[in-house]
Amino acid sequence: MLVRAPSHRLLLNLIRHCLSISASRSRPPPILTTKLNMSTTSKPTFTLNDGTSVPWLAFGTGTALYGKDAAESVKQAIETGITHLDGAQMYNNEETLAAGIKASGKPRSELYIVTKLKPPQPGQTVKGLLQESLKKLGTDYVDLFLIHTPRPANQEGKLKEQWKAMEEVHEEGLAKSIGVSNFRVEDLQVVLDGAKIVPAVNQIELHPYVWKAAEPIVALGKKHGIVPASYGGLTPIVRVPGGPVDSVVETVRSRLEKTRGASVSAGQVLTKWILHKGAFVVTTTSKASRIKEFQDVEDLPDLTTEEVKGIDEAGAELHKRVYMGKVFED
Numbered sequence: 631m632l633v634r635a636p637s638h639r640l641l642l643n644l645i646r647h648c649l650s651i652s653a654s655r656s657r658p659p660p661i662l663t664t665k666l667n668m669s670t671t672s673k674p675t676f677t678l679n680d681g682t683s684v685p686w687l688a689f690g691t692g693t694a695l696y697g698k699d700a701a702e703s704v705k706q707a708i709e710t711g712i713t714h715l716d717g718a719q720m721y722n723n724e725e726t727l728a729a730g731i732k733a734s735g736k737p738r739s740e741l742y743i744v745t746k747l748k749p750p751q752p753g754q755t756v757k758g759l760l761q762e763s764l765k766k767l768g769t770d771y772v773d774l775f776l777i778h779t780p781r782p783a784n785q786e787g788k789l790k791e792q793w794k795a796m797e798e799v800h801e802e803g804l805a806k807s808i809g810v811s812n813f814r815v816e817d818l819q820v821v822l823d824g825a826k827i828v829p830a831v832n833q834i835e836l837h838p839y840v841w842k843a844a845e846p847i848v849a850l851g852k853k854h855g856i857v858p859a860s861y862g863g864l865t866p867i868v869r870v871p872g873g874p875v876d877s878v879v880e881t882v883r884s885r886l887e888k889t890r891g892a893s894v895s896a897g898q899v900l901t902k903w904i905l906h907k908g909a910f911v912v913t914t915t916s917k918a919s920r921i922k923e924f925q926d927v928e929d930l931p932d933l934t935t936e937e938v939k940g941i942d943e944a945g946a947e948l949h950k951r952v953y954m955g956k957v958f959e960d
């Protein structure tokens with residue numbers, strides 16, 4: 631009996647362990663359920679480490695709209711239900727982003743506005759540059775202020791000092807949340823060492839063709855409660871069509887379409903994959919129909935763990951980093 635009792639417990643534990651593995655195989659990765667707050671009464675949001683909430687879908691003004699008048703596109707996006715707007719000082723269009731907001735008639739309090747710090751030139755300060763942005767954006771605070779790139783500050787040994795200045799503008803209420811963009815593990819480590827405030831967000835290029843390289847960045851972020859934001863998410867369709875991810879995404883798309891009983895696009899599958907990685911989504915489009923397509927992802931069934939893994943593995947066959955190559959040399 632003395633011998634059998636523990637082995638019986640061992641057997642029970644083994645059965646429990648196997649059951650939990652097989653259950654987890656058919657469930658989505660837990661990161662999705664812990665990060666994305668779904669509710670029947672409000673739009674899904676992500677909760678940041680400072681307690682604020684971010685609408686999961688952002689309309690970007692940086693690629694197709696870089697240096698252009700963003701007003702019409704921003705107005706259209708807001709009228710189609712977008713509340714999260716992603717801008718940057720380097721996009722040279724913050725005034726027109728503000729014009730689009732004004733034309734939409736949407737109150738400031740119902741919007742989530744992001745801008746990003748350009749690398750300061752000699753004589754420029756983080757606070758001064760943010761104040762210029764606030765003036766252009768026609769607001770007295772941004773919801774999220776990101777360091778756009780760790781370079782050249784990190785090479786020049788100025789990244790800690792720059793983060794301290796970010797902490798100060800947060801403390802002054804000019805930025806409700808502060809974070810970073812295009813930060814690799816070594817950049818995050820510099821900021822985390824001695825930071826009073828841990829960055830809330832790291833906005834990075836995130837799609838299956840960079841997942842292998844991005845995974846350690848996302849993992850370190852997760853350890854510290856830094857939420858990843860994805861840009862370039864449609865790269866497998868838009869910039870690298872015909873790659874190894876296509877057939878896997880097509881199989882998932884077709885499965886979801888049958889499950890849902892309504893059409894599902896490859897872009898929606900890739901967007902859902904990003905959410906399964908625990909990231910919120912920064913995209914852009916000139917078309918209202920495409921915004922609706924993104925919003926519909928909220929109603930898509932989850933991918934299975936095997937489907938997420940299948941996309942990861944196909945993505946790992948081809949490394950394609952489209953943006954900020956110099957920042958992400960690897």
Ligand SMILES: NC(=O)C1=CN([C@@H]2O[C@H](COP(=O)(O)OP(=O)(O)OC[C@H]3O[C@@H](n4cnc5c(N)ncnc54)[C@H](OP(=O)(O)O)[C@@H]3O)[C@@H](O)[C@H]2O)C=CC1
Binds near residue numbers: 867
């Ligand atoms: N922090 C950073 O360093 C960076 C940030 N960003 C931010 O992210 C935002 C989005 O970046 P981006 O890489 O463009 O996002 P996506 O990868 O989501 O690509 C969006 C583009 O894809 C096009 N598109 C969408 N679906 C399709 C389709 N089925 N077939 C063909 N084309 C399609 C859209 O054009 P259409 O008008 O036809 O819908 C749009 O131009 C930027 O505006 C910026 O705000 C981007 C890069 C770097």
Ligand SMILES: O=CCc1c[nH]c2ccccc12
Binds near residue numbers: 692693696721953
């Ligand atoms: O933000 C990322 C991509 C991008 C688009 N336009 C510019 C201009 C300057 C820096 C980055 C970018």
